[in-house]
Amino acid sequence: MTTPGAGRTCRLTAAPPVNTPRSATPRSVTPRAVTTPRRRLASLVRAAALGIPLLLLGALVPSTASASASPVPATVPAVSGPPMTSAACVTDPATPKRQLRAMWIASVANIDWPSRTGLTAQAQQSEFRAWLDLAVRNKMNAVVVQVRPTADAFWPSPYEPWSEWLTGTQGTNPGYDPLAFMVAEAHARDLEFHAWFNPYRVANHEDPNRLVATHPARRNPSWRFAYGGKMYYNPGIPAVRTFIEDAIMDAVTRYDVDGVHLDDYFYPYPVSGQTIPDADTYAQYGGGFANIADWRRDNVNLMIKETGRRVHQAKPWVRFGVSPFGIWRNASTDPLGSRTSGLQSYDAIYADTRLWVKQGWIDYIAPQIYWHIGFAAADYAALTSWWSDTVRGTAVQLFVGQAAYRAGASGQDPAWQQPGELSSHLFDNRGHPEVAGDIYFSAKDVRADRIGAFTRVMTDHYSRPALVPAYGSAAAPQAPSITSATRGAGGVALAWRGGSGAPVSYAVYRVDGSPSADPCQFADARNLLTTTRATSFTDATASPSGAYTYYVTASERTHHESAPSAGKAVPGTGGGFSVVVDNAEASFSASTAWGTSAYSSQRYGADYRFASPVAASDPAWFAVAVPEAGSYRVEVRYPSDPGYNSSTPYLVATTTGNQTVIVDQRTGGGQWRDLGTFTLAAGAHNVVGVSRWTSATGYVIADAVRVTRL
Structure with a gap:
């Protein structure tokens, strides 16, 4: 993010030259036709894209589209009523059953909420409800809300003063309990509420006299240090670590939060020409450590380990997660690192995030992978692969921090001016089953929806709601x-x-x-x-x-x-008319350019038809004997494949002319897909056509249609 103190910091040490962003169009793939070899499709080849300079506060971003994964089998629970056994089912990666979908709501510097200081309690509450309603409209299921931005509190804490970002004056009561209000409102909408704490930051300035007189950092000057124009608690002092944990646990024990969430601010990010002033603390507490770097990492490790233990002891169902800088270490430094060349959080801010995952000290990790796909110093695709490998075999869930703030924003590189950049990240995620969801920074950028980037995410990935990924081993309730x-x-x-x-x-x-x-x-x-x-x-x-x-x-x-x-x-009231027309029936017609294949097990009936896209319609038509004029639901079925067409035009012959509906045939195969409700004329005539006129690559498929009277 570009706003100072926003709780996200991303820095790269190398900046490759600007180049043209790669195409978002998948390459053409030979169809599964009976006349071709039945070879398995390789994953789509992504065109390489060089990165853009990135030296910003914030998150990393992707820039290109990748093909979605093919449907995969899933084991599902038995259905009550008549007993059923578990079954392997073909699922659609575009409509996952479980996926965390969240956004960060930042309070520091009034980034998101409250929009400014000094609002009345009623105005603050109205604004927050609007953020939650936005999350619901966007089919999200969680919010991550900053409740301790600068060693202060958004609840009546006995440890720290009221946050200045509420009233404009640190220590001033806003007239209500914001945390209690926020949790209740989130749960009323069935949104998880993750309380976001910044562990060490005291202030975005260096003047202790600007802190309220009762501030612990002012009353305990030995606990703090100034660095880079900001004030921090010293992570090397055991009393500081205990104090931070106590302040966090006060919120955990008193409020019905679903998660405890730490951001990426541990030791300060490096500032050129400055040294962290903790040599005396190292001399006092660093015995047994060969160097100050190892000691600093251990200080942060202890805070992470102890906080997780205390959270789980108090409330085993509350998740403890961290959203770190996206790079642990580069492979050039450490063979266990990622294929990147950016700042290393292990060395720069002393955050050994990989260790936290391997030791199981956290329940989830949400790395800020705020770079675009193909960025040379920190490729989104390379980092999702690395983090997926890191969590594999552990109980730690992986969510990806997404840079909504970059999409369409002025001053960002060309990759971020492409409406499909964010969506491309989620297509890439589909290739990694370890990725269990995404968190977007931040709420105001989700709302802004610049260049329609988040609308594209909704269209491509959030067409249906999703359940929050399950965790732990609790027994499920009985069926309602x-x-x-x-x-x-x-x-x-x-x-x-x-x-x-x-x-x-x-x-x-x-x-x-x-x-x-x-x-x-x-x-x-x-x-x-x-x-x-x-x-x-x-x-x-x-x-x-x-x-x-x-x-x-x-x-x-x-x-x-x-x-x-x-x-x-x-029961319905539409007369009960419903008919399925398969491509093998006499009421189907197509030119000789349409081939026939029986390869895919997702087909309806014995086979299906396929054709290459051309700059001409040449539709394959499904004729229906419509009993009477009126409203009808039109559904289509087809086998899907990552190499099939992403923009297949379906034509519906209505009483007012042909209407076109675009369908992505790379996903959603083996099931009925609803094109919508249309007014059809009575009589036997062509009703649904599959056109070849599309600029997208990959075969278009014609398999079956279903028409139902409403």
């Missing part, structure tokens, strides 16, 4: 039971009872029609409507005449999910 499902003017109103096992949150699923219960309906989020801490929900998206079956599951504090409830069917 739906007590009512009533169609009304506002939609379908559901109510249910929770079962035993301390349920905290519920997930609501909706399946079209009244199919038999199938575990694969819950394998990913394609049927997930929402999560809530209430025991009722109104599905306002339900069609007034559509037939649906609803299910509800329950989760406890650590997000282990119950089996689904028995399904509750809501």
Whole structure:
């Protein structure tokens, strides 16, 4: 980030020359046609892109698109009602069942909230609710809120003064308890609340007389030092370490937080020509260490280890996580390091983040990988690979810190002027199953949505809600039971009872029609409507005449999910007409340019058709005998592959002309994909076409369509 003291610092020691960003278009791949060898597709080759100079405070960023991964099998729990056994299901990587989606809400320097000092309590609360509502609209499931930015507090702490960022004057009561308010409001929206603490920073200035008279750093001058224009607690003093832990634990024990989150400020980032003034402290406490660097790292290690232990002793369900600088060490320095050439947090700020993961002292790590894909000094793709390797085989979850603040911002390199840069990072993540989600810095940049970058993330990756990744080994609650499902003017109103096992949150699923219960309906989020801490929900998206079956599951504090409830069917009022047209039927027509293949197991029926993109329509058409004019749901099915077309045009012949819907056939195969609701004319005629006219590479596929009267 570019704002001083914002809680993120990224520095690189090398700056490669500017070059043209790589293309976001995947390369063409030979189809799985019966006339070609059945070789397995290699992962898409990314065009190399040289980086852009980066010497900023903030996070690292990616810049190019990568192809999504193919659907993968997943084991899902049995569905209640008629008992079911676990089954291997084809899941869509674009609609993952579990994925942390969060944003940092920074309070230091009023970056995000409150927007300025001196607001009334009511105005502060209104602003914060708006941030939470933004998170919900963007299908996030957590917020990370800075509650101790500069050795101060956003709650009535007995250890530290009220934060100046609330009222403008350090030590002044804002008239309410912000932390209690924030936690309650987040949980009311079923958002996890991670309390973000900056451990050592005392002030963004060096003058102790500007601190409130009762400030511990002012009353204990030996605890602090000045460096680089800022004031810090000295990490080498045992009493300081205990004090910081006590201040954090006060919030943990008194408030219902879901996580304790530390940022990347440990020892100060290096300032040219200055030396950290802790030689006397090293002389007093550094016995047994060969050098001051090892001693400094041990000081930070002790704080991390002890904080994690104390958090888990007090509340085993609260997660302890750290968001460090994105580079541990470079491979040129340490063979265990990453293929990077930037500042090394191990050496520069004495943060041995790899050790914390390997020792299991933390529950999650969220490295700030704020560089773009292809950046020479710190390639996003190289770092996600390194961090994935680092957490593999441990119980530590990996979330990626994403630099929303760079997307479309003035002064950023050309990679960040591409609307798909952030989205490309998440496509890259799909190739690493260890990556369990993302956190965006910061809230105001998510809201700004410059150049539509976050809208692109939503479209490509957040089309459905997602559950928070489960952690620990707690038993899941018993399945809930739906007590009512009533169609009304506002939609379908559901109510249910929770079962035993301390349920905290519920997930609501909706399946079209009244199919038999199938575990694969819950394998990913394609049927997930929402999560809530209430025991009722109104599905306002339900069609007034559509037939649906609803299910509800329950989760406890650590997000282990119950089996689904028995399904509750809501009959439709649309006359019951529904027809599937396969490519093998007489009502399908296509030119000789369309080949036939039976390779993919995701196909509908015996085979499917494929064709290369051209600058002409040449559609393959599915004809339907429409019984009467009216509204119809149109769905399509196709096998997917990373090498298929990312922008396949589907044509729907409506009463007002053809409407085009673009579908990414790289993902979502083997399931019905809803194109929308359309007004169709009566009679037998071509209704759905698959066009070849697309500028994207990769084969377009025509397999089957389903048309349902609403």
